[in-house]
Amino acid sequence: MRSWSVPKVPPLPGAGVPPRLFDTAAGEIVPTRPGPTARMYVCGITPYDATHLGHANTYLAFDLVNRVWRDAGHQVHFTQNATDVDDPLLERAEQTGLDWRELAEREIELFRTDMEALRILPPREYVAVTEVVDQVAELVERLRDKGATYDLDGDVYFDVAAAPKFGAVSGYSEGLMLTLSGERGGDPGRPGKKHPLDWLLWRAERPGEPSWPSRLGRGRPGWHVECTAIALANLGGGFDVAGGGSDLIFPHHECGAHEGHVASGEWPFARAYVHAGMVALDGEKMSKSKGNLVFVSRLRGQIDPMAVRLALLAHHYRADWEWTADQSASAEARLARWRSAAGLRTGPEAGSVLEEVRARLADDLDAPGALAVIDGWAERALAGGGTDPGAPALVGDVADALLGVEL
Numbered sequence: 001m002r003s004w005s006v007p008k009v010p011p012l013p014g015a016g017v018p019p020r021l022f023d024t025a026a027g028e029i030v031p032t033r034p035g036p037t038a039r040m041y042v043c044g045i046t047p048y049d050a051t052h053l054g055h056a057n058t059y060l061a062f063d064l065v066n067r068v069w070r071d072a073g074h075q076v077h078f079t080q081n082a083t084d085v086d087d088p089l090l091e092r093a094e095q096t097g098l099d100w101r102e103l104a105e106r107e108i109e110l111f112r113t114d115m116e117a118l119r120i121l122p123p124r125e126y127v128a129v130t131e132v133v134d135q136v137a138e139l140v141e142r143l144r145d146k147g148a149t150y151d152l153d154g155d156v157y158f159d160v161a162a163a164p165k166f167g168a169v170s171g172y173s174e175g176l177m178l179t180l181s182g183e184r185g186g187d188p189g190r191p192g193k194k195h196p197l198d199w200l201l202w203r204a205e206r207p208g209e210p211s212w213p214s215r216l217g218r219g220r221p222g223w224h225v226e227c228t229a230i231a232l233a234n235l236g237g238g239f240d241v242a243g244g245g246s247d248l249i250f251p252h253h254e255c256g257a258h259e260g261h262v263a264s265g266e267w268p269f270a271r272a273y274v275h276a277g278m279v280a281l282d283g284e285k286m287s288k289s290k291g292n293l294v295f296v297s298r299l300r301g302q303i304d305p306m307a308v309r310l311a312l313l314a315h316h317y318r319a320d321w322e323w324t325a326d327q328s329a330s331a332e333a334r335l336a337r338w339r340s341a342a343g344l345r346t347g348p349e350a351g352s353v354l355e356e357v358r359a360r361l362a363d364d365l366d367a368p369g370a371l372a373v374i375d376g377w378a379e380r381a382l383a384g385g386g387t388d389p390g391a392p393a394l395v396g397d398v399a400d401a402l403l404g405v406e407l
């Protein structure tokens, strides 16, 4: 389906280096080593509610990866899905009396508008699951042909015994996996399963639920396998980065990795599994089910979207942190200082600003460190230091190209 518009990225002198990123599977910071085209899959929203700050925080982190790769001279092939048919969406549609398709369409459109306002570089393919049900069913068939599945009352499950490396992405204990499976859409207690951690690949038609015809019978895709199918179809196996919030480590990314492994024979399915931290409000993780959300659409009605971006960049992407209203004010003040400094006729030499911002971001996306570099330059510039007529424009380009903050 339609993606969203591409923000302008100003060219910068010279080139940076590909970022080192924390790979959850490796448990440490590792170099990314993309080919001429870096390949990244970032899990998209389930469109039953508006984009909240937690989403924005995640998509901003991977936008930085995208920008740093580009600055290092790579093309970036970025793919994202929208889970536009799933239990939470159907439940919300039912509660609100809306058709689930209308609800999904409305929230996806709002998401696009939010992403544009935040100047997130769009994916090359933005794929709704309902567009690719056939592809997902084909992948489930492929897994079945490899002996990795079994049927349970018409539903198709992935047999965890077919995944010898299960646990390699999350590193979690079986006890924790069982708990998280129950909390995050799994059904560890369903009678008849071979193992409680086996997961649903294809859900047979139920009365009143949407379904599609396939050689598996009428039904709809399970959650994890949709991303595996979309990633394989667009990026192929062995792509550079699989990304999402840290609540996707298990079961979503763990299960997807083994589906991809069995289907393609390639291990690892993604070379790095990269996860953004959770944003809390009033001490609790911001989540739709808890209802404690700060919506991006509302916040950007109150402050400049570039201040929203700066407020998020003030936290390291892997940190779990808490949103407080005063963060709007400090981000607005920072944006005002940067804009004043970038509007000066001259400023202190800025070549070192470019190099330091590049170095900070290449080091596991140290955005707070990058902000401090520009803060320092802006402070010196506003104090009247510096006679370089090219410096203010260069700093503006650095903020725009690497941090996505248009001054």
Ligand code: ZN
Pocket: 042, 043, 044, 227, 252
């Ligand atoms: Zn996904």
